[in-house]
Amino acid sequence: MTDSAPDYRDTVFLPKTDFPMKAGLPQKEPLILAKWLETDLEGQIREARKGRDQFILHDGPPYANGDMHIGHALNHILKDMVVRTQTLKGKDAPYVPGWDCHGLPIEWKVEEQYRKKKLNKDEVPVEEFRAECRAYAQHWVDVQREQLKRLGIGGDWDHPYLTMDYEAEATIVHELLKFAANNMLYRGAKPVMWSPVEKTALAEAEVEYEDIVSTQIDVAFEIVESPIPELVGAQAVIWTTTPWTIPVNQALAYGPDIEYSIVEVALSSGAEEHDQKGDLSKTFGLRRGQRLIVASELLEQFKARLWSTTLLDVVQTYRGADLTGTIARHPMHHLGGFFARPRPFLAGDFVTTDSGTGLVHMAPDHGEDDFDLCKAHGIEPQFAVTNDGKYRDDWAWLGGQGSVINPKFNAPDGPICSDLRDAGALLAASADYQHSYPHSWRSKAKVIYRCTPQWFVPMDKVMTHISPKTPSEKRWENEGGAINPAEEGLCDAPTLRQAAMRAIDETRFVPAKGRNRIGSMVETRPDWVLSRQRAWGVPITLFVDRKTGQYLSDPLVNDRIVAGVRESGVDAWNDARAQEYLGPDYDAADYERITDILDVWFDS
Known part of the structure; x- marks a missing residue:
């Protein structure tokens, strides 16, 4: 008997192959x-x-x-x-x-x-x-x-396709000018998402939300005129997490159906002790006997943001609709000029009692609801914040200072809160409000709403260049039956939104839930902001009449522009060639050459 194990290698028969043992x-x-x-x-x-x-x-x-x-x-x-x-x-x-x-x-x-x-x-x-x-x-x-x-x-x-190829750039310009020729472009001043770091407008797809901690403040606006005599001298309280918008405030919004309370500030013994030491009046603008206006449902939330020893006694209540015709003044009214203008109370259906005070301060430069409501009452934006997030040098309050997205600038001990405190208008301030806030997905910096002149594609304007469908095209199975009442409106020329929604409905999605996702986006999206204030992209190749503000739509001019871009790329759009494009029928001195570039999604 031996200790060696049997060798079975010669008894195993495997097919011969050139395939290596290791894949390598x-x-x-x-x-x-x-x-x-x-x-x-x-x-x-x-x-x-x-x-x-x-x-x-x-x-x-x-x-x-x-x-x-x-x-x-x-x-x-x-x-x-x-x-x-x-x-x-x-x-x-x-x-x-x-x-x-x-x-x-x-x-x-x-x-x-x-x-x-x-x-x-x-x-x-x-x-x-x-x-x-x-x-x-x-x-x-x-x-x-x-x-x-x-x-x-x-x-x-x-042979790949590159959006920066001259031919591709010329095609993009050609498509843009088709929009212009069909009157589907307009320039308007609206609040858009703006990156002070990148100094440009951003599309919704370029924005992501992150949880941050911000400064929240309660500010008092003194009422100087009202159909309700008891309100004169009282102070309307607004709450905001963007203190930097207070220097551009132009109105206050209320909810017509919300109940508001006039409360009188009463201090307990603990608060009186602070007051005697000067701490309370020095830190915040709370005074014994002071009358404040806050939504009744939010009184407890408001009180929680004040000194823990502050008492508020309800004196009287009013419906929001009763506030019509009431006028306040800006806390910094002593600066004169813009700040001395009256701040009217305006009815806003977007005002809720979910948080805050039930009164919303309106800065039409920096909010969509603010802009729409103020515009309806003839209040125009001021363009006080520049592209890098600072106030204009000539702005009476904090001119040249910023950036407005800097937490220190908005902090309770920052310049805005300090000035409001000195004016006796700061009722509460704390850097502890947690919420979700938009950021640029590239720079990761906070973005703001900023009103600037931009170019838009209207989503809800009827596309008159598309012929309406005839009734026979919409009859049941096109066999001469009656028009389906549910489809009667489809005979009309569509808006861009309607055309997009129909295309989505007619497209097969795998999985099917993809239709709901893109459909909900298109159904609610605002007008498309096409313009960007940058350099690397396809230019918005428009000439705007300096007198009328209307852009030029001339097929011959458009053809020359497209040919120039096809020959030299986007660099062909410059001042030196403006007269060449305009030709003998127009004088370049009479036209503004637009220098904004297109949103890259238009390239796509």
Whole structure:
């Protein structure tokens, strides 16, 4: 008997194969890709499927900014599987890769390089800056193309589409001018999402929300005129988490159906002790006998923000509608000018008793509800906050100071609260309010609503260039039956929103819930803000009459603009060529050349 184990190797019969024991994919895959390239596999497939039924994958392209990540890999591999499957089913399924190349993320990266070199972008010729953006985008197109090819994605990699190609830029300009020709563009001053860091308007898709802690303040506006004599001399209390908007306040809003209480400040023994020491009156504008107006439902919340020893005695109650005709004055009225103007009470259906005081201070420059309500009463925005988030140098209160998104600027001991405290108008202030707030997804900095002149596409204007449907087109099964009453309105020419909603309804979604998601977005979205105050993008190629404010819509001028961009790219849109585009029928001196660029979603 021996200790050695039997050797069974010679008794096992395995098939012979050239397939290696180890896959060695890092070494093997490049060889496979090289063979595909050598044999022109993509060309062979296109030739073999020529004339067959087509399957086109409309791909949302990557952005030319940085390396591909695992999300890109998953996205493109799954799409490649779809294209290959359709090819195996006998269809002609060409895949043309592409890249989004314009926009703020690339500008931001180039500016980062400038900051490292201590250069100021605004001091560099715009053509030179755009050339650097173009080079940056091309670098990452080349890098990403090789990374996607390495993943085995099939496609026409030698002929991708790039939104920064001159031909593509000319096409984008042509489409923009079609909007203009159909009277589907307008310039208006509306509050839009604005990034003081990036100095540009942002679309909703460019904004993300984060939980932050802000300063909350209660401010008193003294009533100087009212149909109710008892209100004169009392103080309306507003609550806000954006103290920086108080310097641009122009009115107060109330809810017509909300009950409001006039309360008188009464101090307990503890508060009286503070008052005798001077602490209470020095810190906040609370005085014994002071009369305040607050929504009845919010009295307890309001009281919780005051000194713990403060007592409030209800003197009388009124319905909001009774406040019609009441006028207050700004806490900083002593500055004169803008601040000395009356602050009217306005009825607002958006005012609720969910939080605050039931009275809302109106700054039409910095809120959509504020803007709409004030505009309806002839109150115009002041444009007091500049593109970098500071007050204008000539603004009487805090001129040249900011930025308004700086927490220290809004803090209880910051300049706004300090001035309100000195004016006796600050009733409460604390840096402890937790809430969700919009931020730029690129810079991660807070954004604000800021009223600026912007270009918009109207969502609810009837598109008169689209012919209304005839009644027969909407008859049941087009066989001469009566018009379905539910579809009678569909005979009208649609608005852009209606046309988009119909297209969504007629599209098959997989999974079906995708329809609800995009449908709810389109159904409620405001007018599309097209303009951006940046450099790297397709310009809004419009000439605006300096006298009338109307943009020029002339087919010959438009053709010359498109031809110029097709020849030289976006740099063709400059002052030196303005007269060339306008031709002999117009004088360039009579027109403003718009320098804003398009939202990159328009490129898409």
